[in-house]
Amino acid sequence: MVDAHLDFIGRVLRNAGTPAAEIDDAVQRTFIAAAQRLDDVRPGAEKSFLLQTALHVAAHARRSAARRREFPAAEPPEVVDAATPEQLTSQKHARQMLDQVLDQMESDLRTVFVLYEFEEMSMVEIAGVLGIPQGTVASRLRRARADFRERVRALELVGTSEVRR
């Protein structure tokens, strides 16, 4: 089970808002919870169960991170440094920017966005996992995409104005 779903669960946890530093713990919590409930999980539904657990764990991690941000001294603020142009740095920046964009999205929109765009789940699958109507999934996805595009566009404009100065 771990080998079959590790990347999937790690990716969902990360994209759903688990800070990178907490991924190890979050992945472990997800799989331990699944091991606990193994007898309750319908055969063939392991992935869905893991996904629901991961979304729950990620929500908890997001709330914890938000609480920590109320006390800024606990974590030093990070400034994105654009001085190093190597590809590795670009990839790191891409991840940081993605985190910034996703963290500003409403949680409900973010979840649907992540599952549809990154996990390529169908709307029917997402509706089943989240227990909401398919129409609601479609509506959240539309809003999430518009929100994502706006925020990325804002990022591009910021970059462009920096260059022009």
Added chain:
Amino acid sequence: MSEPRRMLEESDSPLERALLSAGASYQTSPETRAKTLAALGLAGAAALSASVVAPAAVSAAGTAVGSSSLAVKLGWTKILVALSTVGVLAGIPAGYLAWRGQKAPEPVAVHRFGGALADPIARAAPRPIPAAPAAQAAPVEARPEELPAPARAGDSGGASPRVAPKPSASSTALQAELSALDAARTTLASGNAQGALALLDTYSREHPRGRMGLEAEVLRIDALAKSGRPDAASQRAETFLRRHPNSVLASRVRRYVTD
């Protein structure tokens, strides 16, 4: 209801595609996998089916738990205590073995959009997004799992192209750490707690900033308790819980804390 194409397939914005690609290509590290297997206490996890994993782990813990359905009734805390015992007794070598089995080439990043991504990122990166609270919580250092990888979403495998592996110094170091902890665990399981402590001292000297440091500390606490030094075990357990109150491993050491 027809479904729209994914944004990554239809977007004209290089920055949008770069960010979407970063999200889709996230991959967990071998270290995360090893730690997860250690936490689950799976022996030869790769060979075990999901249906036998939990009961095997729980019974191996030597607890009264006979099945995972009973395990559910016992609740989270007791389960973690049970799993923790297994983790110490079997998990670390299991993680090691599983990790070695997986030694196969760690996938290396092959970006969907190649070098074209550097520019949009660099252009947009000069300063953080205004009013972006998350920026403060984001990690400063790039972790191995932050590196884009070829495998897109989806479970294992996939049709994404992967390039040949390259030996990684960090994975070699992790393997050395796991070997050292496996030796200490085996020694402790054989009843030689002093010998295990000596091996853990060696581990600490050779890997002062080791990635399995927390696991080593849990093993040390167990070894101290079994070597007739419950006070020392309790003291270290308290320190561990103070420093890592939310760690998955915290439940393993809680039982060593004396009131």
